[in-house]
Amino acid sequence: MKTFLSLLLLTLSVSATAAVWEDTNTWSLDYEKQFTEWVQTNNVREGMFNDRNSPYYGISTDCADTAYAIRAIFAFEHKLPFAISNPSGSRDVSKSLNNKSNKFDYAGPENKRLVALITEIGDSVGTENLTRLDTFPVAIKSIVPGSIFTYKMAAKFGKFIRHTYNIKGINPVGTFDVVYSTQANHKSRGDLLRRRDREFENLPNDPWGFRRFKWPELLNKDLSAIPAELGPSMEQYNLARTMDTRTFFKYVGKQLATTNESSSERMTRLFAAICLESQARVGYVNDALNHLNQTGNACMNYEEFDAYSTPARDGALKEMYLKFQQALSESTQLRLTDGNAYAFAQYIFNGKGSVQAELQAACPVAYKNGMVIDLAVFWKRMSADRMSSHPNDTVEVRWGEKTSPATRCKRWY
């Protein structure tokens, strides 16, 4: 009887504390290959945290958290170790936050402990930790699905914006299929965002750029400790110093492409991209307008301004238009003038042709009841700096239909 009770107590004491998951495998080049393959499957998709049938239901992430979550889930699924530099500080034994911790026992079964771990990571880190401490830069040729792209760009008033994209796939022409999230998306518990044909607009500058996760045993180690097969390299930073943004990403695209993209295909792709992002602006502005309806048009405080203003997104969209304009110029010089997208570009940037109706049908931007504009009107307003990014402005001022009366509410940055 005594032996039985002792065994029972021992069993209970063992089950009372448990790792988030037990790792029985070790990271290797083969597992990295499997990670690359896994990221491309339907396991990683827009609704992976929101579908009730998804095993990862209940996770909510912003930009950097999404990268950590994807890596942690793969490690969990494959019984691999997972560790990041301990966000709360690496004193003595607590060098990392990892799957071996039993502090998430309160969450219940293993999959819930995984959710708890990911949630705590989301609560305690941002893109800065991800970029500086837990990942390493890779050579252009070593960019694979599962790599991330992080950037830091200057904003107004000496501020900086940081963001993370997760590369889900690399398209045959060398562009990226990415999933990501934002703080606003995290708050609304929306699906992950996805852009299937993304080109980036921010030049790498150390340590920001194309990166891959470090294996747990390589945390706090420098680049020389990373297996050469994973492509640790400062190449992108050295290249970026000698090229402008468009040239750099064109080079990256060429290095990763498996097929040649014709001029017409490139124009079509760039047109689709500006259409998608121009239409997405309707959602951003409407979110602000809905918020104003709820608050009786009260001036937004810092936090609200943060959530509903659009200066950086407007800047990125303008850059996409300029890229499309450059592609038009190159196609014209080469006399490669086939295709609808070329005709649309001529109309948008030079007012040439009579394709207004076709352009509006191809990409209508309906920003308020009874008001639909085409991309030529959009660009005319944007290039003239008529569009307001201030979330307290009226819908007409936000879209450059009018430029007054401008809001007198504070612009926080």
Added chain:
Amino acid sequence: MKSHQKLLINIGALIIVAVIGAFLFKNYRPPVATVNHGSTTSVEKANPDVILSKTPAEAVTTHSNTSPKEENCKSLRSTYMNIDEVKKVEKVDVRFVNTHKKVDGIVYRLRLFYKDTSENDYINYLVYKENQNDEDILVEKSPYKKGKLYTKIEKALGEILYSEEGINIGTEQDLFLHYENKVLKDLQGVSPNPREKDYIECRF
């Protein structure tokens, strides 16, 4: 006391002194090499074992055939070894601060860091409480402003067990310095050295 007894006592005393002297001599060591904010004592230079016990990159910096990068790291380490001085003379953007503080027998970890948004970032204050296994349990999250517990622990008298800080400096905020217990651990970014305006990463 008889003379032969005195003699025996004197001999015994001499033996004791000799044994103690021999013991002290045998166990004598030069002063322990110390690293004080990146600068090393002369003992270290005389003791090759001290150099070998360091990371290879740092060890190499003590040789005469150091690479320009290593020289640059050494120079930057010297420039930025004192975080308090750096804060006085540079434009500093603090990215995260971790402080482990023992208050009334309980160890708390205070963390300040930034979450990213589409247009900006915003400050977050966290408090962790260590359990009996020294594990950090997150007990308070407070975006934008310090929470009640954070403020209380920050103001409380207590013993600082550990500190960690990550800062960006420069007009473009493009050099990152990482300190643990006020000692520079690593740096990343654009070298401010005008002769070598290049990306650099150093670990110390």
